[in-house]
Amino acid sequence: xxxxxxxxxxxxxFAMTVMFGLLLSIAISSxxxxxxxxxxxxxxxxxxxxxxxxNKETEFAFIExxxxxxxxxxxxxNTKQLFVAVVAEYETELxxxxxxxxxxxxxxxxxxxxxxxxxxxxxxxEFVDITPSFGEVNAKYSIYWDVMPYVGFLVGGKTGTNQxxxxxxxxxxxxxx
Amino acid sequence: MSLTAEAAITKFLSQKLAExxxxxxxxxFAIIGFVVGFLLQDILLxxxxxxxxxxxxxxxxxxxxxxxNQHPVKWLPPIQIENKHETPEQKESHSNEPMx
Numbered sequence: 496x497x498x499x500x501x502x503x504x505x506x507x508x509f510a511m512t513v514m515f516g517l518l519l520s521i522a523i524s525s526x527x528x529x530x531x532x533x534x535x536x537x538x539x540x541x542x543x544x545x546x547x548x549x550n551k552e553t554e555f556a557f558i559e560x561x562x563x564x565x566x567x568x569x570x571x572x573n574t575k576q577l578f579v580a581v582v583a584e585y586e587t588e589l590x591x592x593x594x595x596x597x598x599x600x601x602x603x604x605x606x607x608x609x610x611x612x613x614x615x616x617x618x619x620x621e622f623v624d625i626t627p628s629f630g631e632v633n634a635k636y637s638i639y640w641d642v643m644p645y646v647g648f649l650v651g652g653k654t655g656t657n658q659x660x661x662x663x664x665x666x667x668x669x670x671x672x
Numbered sequence: 673m674s675l676t677a678e679a680a681i682t683k684f685l686s687q688k689l690a691e692x693x694x695x696x697x698x699x700x701f702a703i704i705g706f707v708v709g710f711l712l713q714d715i716l717l718x719x720x721x722x723x724x725x726x727x728x729x730x731x732x733x734x735x736x737x738x739x740x741n742q743h744p745v746k747w748l749p750p751i752q753i754e755n756k757h758e759t760p761e762q763k764e765s766h767s768n769e770p771m772x
Contacts, residue, residue, distance in 0.1 A: 506729060
């Protein structure tokens with residue numbers, strides 16, 4: 496600390512050390528901030544149509560749903576934005592867990608965190624099984640959220656109802672090419 | 673090393689003071705920033721307070737204020753070297769020393 500350059504270097508080096516401690520404190524303390532995200536998905540309509548997909552008769556599901564989710568409690572001082580997605584989960588004989596994203600959104604502010612969507616359709620993503628046919632499945636619909644913080648760890652979770660809807664038979668019997 | 677033990681201690685008093693002010697200031701502003709940012713739920717404010725704290729600490733410590741010159745190092749008086757007894761050969765060998 497005997498000349499100005501040494502003092503400047505020492506202050507800068509120590510400030511960086513303290514800053515990492517500050518970042519670590521923010522990251523760890525943010526894990527203990529409680530939140531109470533609630534949300535539900537109501538299915539209005541579920542139709543299946545057969546289409547030709549990779550030369551196979553494939554069942555495409557078309558869904559219409561009402562989304563009501565209050566994720567404002569996820570916004571604290573360390574929340575940059577939220578990734579929100581409505582995911583259909585179902586079990587088939589071949590695969591234990593199938594997850595299909597039907598709708599998603601990025602929430603950037605607390606004011607927009609109360610999501611209300613009426614008659615939302617899966618326009619952005621196609622609702623198909625990995626096999627050409629769904630078969631007799633009962634899908635559950637949940638809202639998945641991921642918190643993207645300014646500093647720290649990515650945390651996520653899901654909320655939703657256990658409402659299940661059996662898949663109907665396809666509305667058209669055959670695809671004519 | 674011509675520093676006496678006493679001089680060595682007094683020399684470091686001001687440096688120690690500067691070090692204490694800089695470290696205590698930076699830690700203090702980090703804690704204030706964390707608490708204020710948490711209470712007001714504003715992470716930008718935390719880092720603004722922290723950055724401001726670093727600047728204030730630098731202003732307090734960087735220039736050589738008179739307060740840091742209260743314990744100047746007391747050097748020993750210079751020793752007069754007598755060259756009377758040096759032989760001409762020794763003088764020559766000194767002058768022929770390669771430049772470093």
